[in-house]
Amino acid sequence: MRLVLTAEQRELRAVFAELFARQCPTSLVRDLKRPESDGFPPQLWTALAAAGALGLPFGQEYGGQGAGLFELGLFFTEAGAALCPTVVYTTLLYGLAVDRLGTPRHRDAYLPALCAGELVASVAAWNPSDAGDLRPRLRATRDGDGWRIGGTLDFVANAERADVVLVTATEETPTGPGRVLGFVVRPGGPGWSAERLRTIAGDKQSRVRLVDCRVDDDAVLAGPDGRGLDPADLGWVAEAAVALQCAEMVGGTAAVLDRTVEYVRTRHQFDRPIGSFQAVQHHVANMRIALDGARLAAYSALWWLGRGERATRRVAVAKMHCSEAYKWATLTCHQLQGGMGYVRETDLHLWSERAKVTELQGGTADVAARWLEREIGLVG
Amino acid sequence: MDFQLDAEQAAWRDEVRAFLAENVTEELRREMAVHHLDKPDGEVEAFRRKVGQRGWFGLNWPVEYGGLGLSAVHQHILATEFEYAGAPPLDLTVTSVAPMIIRYGTPQNKAEFLPPIARGELRVAVGYSEPDAGTDLASLRTRADLDGDTWVINGSKIWNSAAQRATHEWLCVRTDQQAPKHRGISVIMVPIDTPGIEIRPIITWSGYRTNEVFFTDVRVPVTNLIGEVNKGWQYITGALDLERGALTNVGDLRRAVDDLIALADRPLADGTRPADDPVLRRQLAQLDADVEVAALMGLEAASLLDSGTIPTVQVSVEKVFSSELRQRIADLGTRMAGLAGALSRDSPGAVAHGRFEQLYRAAPLLRFGAGTNEVLRDVIAQRGHGLPRGGR
Ligand SMILES: Cc1cc2nc3c(=O)[nH]c(=O)nc-3n(C[C@H](O)[C@H](O)[C@H](O)COP(=O)(O)OP(=O)(O)OC[C@H]3O[C@@H](n4cnc5c(N)ncnc54)[C@H](O)[C@@H]3O)c2cc1C
Numbered sequence: 001m002r003l004v005l006t007a008e009q010r011e012l013r014a015v016f017a018e019l020f021a022r023q024c025p026t027s028l029v030r031d032l033k034r035p036e037s038d039g040f041p042p043q044l045w046t047a048l049a050a051a052g053a054l055g056l057p058f059g060q061e062y063g064g065q066g067a068g069l070f071e072l073g074l075f076f077t078e079a080g081a082a083l084c085p086t087v088v089y090t091t092l093l094y095g096l097a098v099d100r101l102g103t104p105r106h107r108d109a110y111l112p113a114l115c116a117g118e119l120v121a122s123v124a125a126w127n128p129s130d131a132g133d134l135r136p137r138l139r140a141t142r143d144g145d146g147w148r149i150g151g152t153l154d155f156v157a158n159a160e161r162a163d164v165v166l167v168t169a170t171e172e173t174p175t176g177p178g179r180v181l182g183f184v185v186r187p188g189g190p191g192w193s194a195e196r197l198r199t200i201a202g203d204k205q206s207r208v209r210l211v212d213c214r215v216d217d218d219a220v221l222a223g224p225d226g227r228g229l230d231p232a233d234l235g236w237v238a239e240a241a242v243a244l245q246c247a248e249m250v251g252g253t254a255a256v257l258d259r260t261v262e263y264v265r266t267r268h269q270f271d272r273p274i275g276s277f278q279a280v281q282h283h284v285a286n287m288r289i290a291l292d293g294a295r296l297a298a299y300s301a302l303w304w305l306g307r308g309e310r311a312t313r314r315v316a317v318a319k320m321h322c323s324e325a326y327k328w329a330t331l332t333c334h335q336l337q338g339g340m341g342y343v344r345e346t347d348l349h350l351w352s353e354r355a356k357v358t359e360l361q362g363g364t365a366d367v368a369a370r371w372l373e374r375e376i377g378l379v380g
Numbered sequence: 381m382d383f384q385l386d387a388e389q390a391a392w393r394d395e396v397r398a399f400l401a402e403n404v405t406e407e408l409r410r411e412m413a414v415h416h417l418d419k420p421d422g423e424v425e426a427f428r429r430k431v432g433q434r435g436w437f438g439l440n441w442p443v444e445y446g447g448l449g450l451s452a453v454h455q456h457i458l459a460t461e462f463e464y465a466g467a468p469p470l471d472l473t474v475t476s477v478a479p480m481i482i483r484y485g486t487p488q489n490k491a492e493f494l495p496p497i498a499r500g501e502l503r504v505a506v507g508y509s510e511p512d513a514g515t516d517l518a519s520l521r522t523r524a525d526l527d528g529d530t531w532v533i534n535g536s537k538i539w540n541s542a543a544q545r546a547t548h549e550w551l552c553v554r555t556d557q558q559a560p561k562h563r564g565i566s567v568i569m570v571p572i573d574t575p576g577i578e579i580r581p582i583i584t585w586s587g588y589r590t591n592e593v594f595f596t597d598v599r600v601p602v603t604n605l606i607g608e609v610n611k612g613w614q615y616i617t618g619a620l621d622l623e624r625g626a627l628t629n630v631g632d633l634r635r636a637v638d639d640l641i642a643l644a645d646r647p648l649a650d651g652t653r654p655a656d657d658p659v660l661r662r663q664l665a666q667l668d669a670d671v672e673v674a675a676l677m678g679l680e681a682a683s684l685l686d687s688g689t690i691p692t693v694q695v696s697v698e699k700v701f702s703s704e705l706r707q708r709i710a711d712l713g714t715r716m717a718g719l720a721g722a723l724s725r726d727s728p729g730a731v732a733h734g735r736f737e738q739l740y741r742a743a744p745l746l747r748f749g750a751g752t753n754e755v756l757r758d759v760i761a762q763r764g765h766g767l768p769r770g771g772r
Contacts, residue, residue: 001382001383001384001385001386001389001453001679001683002381002382002453002683002686003381003382003383003676003679003680003683004381004680004683004684004687005381006381009381070381257765261765261766261767264767265766265767265768272768273767273768275761275767275768276767276768276769276770277770278754278758278770280761280767281757281758281761281762281767281770282754282757282758282761284760284761284765284767285700285756285757285758285760285761285764286757288693288697288760288761288764288765289697289700289701289760292677292680292694292697292701293670293673293674293676293677293701296673296676296677296680297669297672297673297676299381299383300383300676303381303382303383303384304383314672316665316669317668317669317672317673320665320666320669321669321673366662369661369662369665369666369669370665372665372668372669373661373662373664373665376641376664376665376668377641377645378641378644378645378655378661378664378665379655379661
């Protein structure tokens, strides 16, 4: 038990902070937000691949760095501070999912390309509004030496730009629903149609309809011994996704707090910095308290997940704290920066928008509280 | 970072648990429930002697001062287990006064005071607050004047908790009337049986006894002054940081929420369970999540202490968060069973032996005590984020 970052962990953070400071200015974030953008940042992408970030948690045999989930969380924190485009997150998540759910053949097929920055990917394998709900929305039927899948996915992030999307479907058998299987779907192929959604943050989300979409056997993840995906494994992936997003939110919270502290230090009213007023200081202190709680909760969840097992209780605590900390930090910062924080030109709203999306994605604090209620024996 | 107890820490926790299982008896609990804790030779004293025999009062002091040389994380584990079990907590003598003597005391201070503290024989009352020096502590007026090799003390202290069972006063006095107010303060150890000290009880809302203490020409040797003269402000702010750190281990809160969760499962008169109500479940889940976070804050502060800094900002964060959480726990605890939540321990029909009614009255203290949360929020903003000092 030692809740301080090691020197190497601090160093890792510093390296990524520096990379994002150079490669991910808010001008990029604004550009990608525009409806005509596909959400993909070529230059940042190349830099991340070169720095090994896209292979951070994957084995060296695939060209990865072999770091742990906790270290990946540190990366997400710096990414969150800089409002990194979500395609980086969804691609890494795809890699984690294949690594956990796939066979060695799947890993060989996807991870080297992913580590090298040659694969853009996404995952849609749980309820986007409740990551504790792993029931597939799609159905799959056997078709010769492959599968046909069908159904609608309400939210698929970066669906348009992705080369591959991992989805889950329930196998239909003559005797009713069968195994839960994972499928690597190629967007834009036959049977795929996608409709762009417009989110508050301008991140790229689509509603995807699949009609008799063909998937070959080698792109099917059938779990250990082919008996279907193990809920413990799929649950681990979903929880890792939530915990990593929590780390992202921690970075975002810290970033808005820092920006705002800088503002209240320099903005003067009544011949003194507004940051000398106690009401202002107490807002700052409240954000700091919430940030510390969110940070510790997120890192605890990541650390426990990093041992390879589900950590539902800790993930729930983290999501409850991070969702609220980030959102309220942005709203409080709008208050402390007054009119100047409210105009588009000063960028604060970019974090506020991301805070809202991340609050909802995977489940709000209320949804996460339901996970926790089960964990502590209040229901069922 | 490492979020799991290592083997040695886990063994330590088990050792503490085994000790508590054996020594936290029904008689001890009964005596503690009476609050005043001023029975000179009762169960609490016997328990403390056993803790002292094990060297646990000095567990994180250096070995050269009679300590066990263990870490702040060890102390945190012990304090958490003690609170979870409802055992008499380590008091401020151990958690905040002794470390300041170790850090700043003269060789004679150390030789004279540390060994009896380690044995649990020397216990202080902390004499900071005065009627006109609360949050603005540095305006304290109790004075000490040098007369040859003796300090002569005059003035009064209020909220002087535990004076009725202390052996010494850890007394904050003004030793330079001309200096700016933070630079004329010293700390002196005053044996409580020195002539000229009068103790008057004050009973608080929770039933807890504190005191007003008057000092009239109280004479102590010059060597009882801790460290250097007029450096006292530094010592007491350091001691207060440690006091906050120690106060905010959340063993008692973890226990309270565990008890609430169990209570929520117990059928009410009409056959329903409190936990059937989704609103209540949501509120309980929030308290559970918040206690987990408060525990992490405490462990982070202990880890930072072990790396050699007094983490002023972190303990302030933790103190504000956990003290406000304590009030929310007490509030929900009194709301879970309808009007029966208003019943006190000695009433027929009391819920959970009246402990949430009791906690409701006890919880306000930690929000304003040991540095009010308002001032600590200033500290967080100023020390943690570089904002300028305002009105204070
Ligand atoms: C049961 C009990 C036990 C105690 N034990 C001890 C003890 O053992 N030793 C000891 O020395 N003291 C002890 N205290 C004293 C305790 O630390 C003080 O009560 C506390 O520091 C607050 O001081 P005060 O009561 O004078 O309140 P005040 O200083 O009058 O404060 C009242 C309110 O005004 C607010 N306020 C004051 N100044 C500011 C400011 N600048 N900005 C914003 N708000 C401000 C405070 O935050 C608070 O909310 C104890 C008190 C109690 C009730």
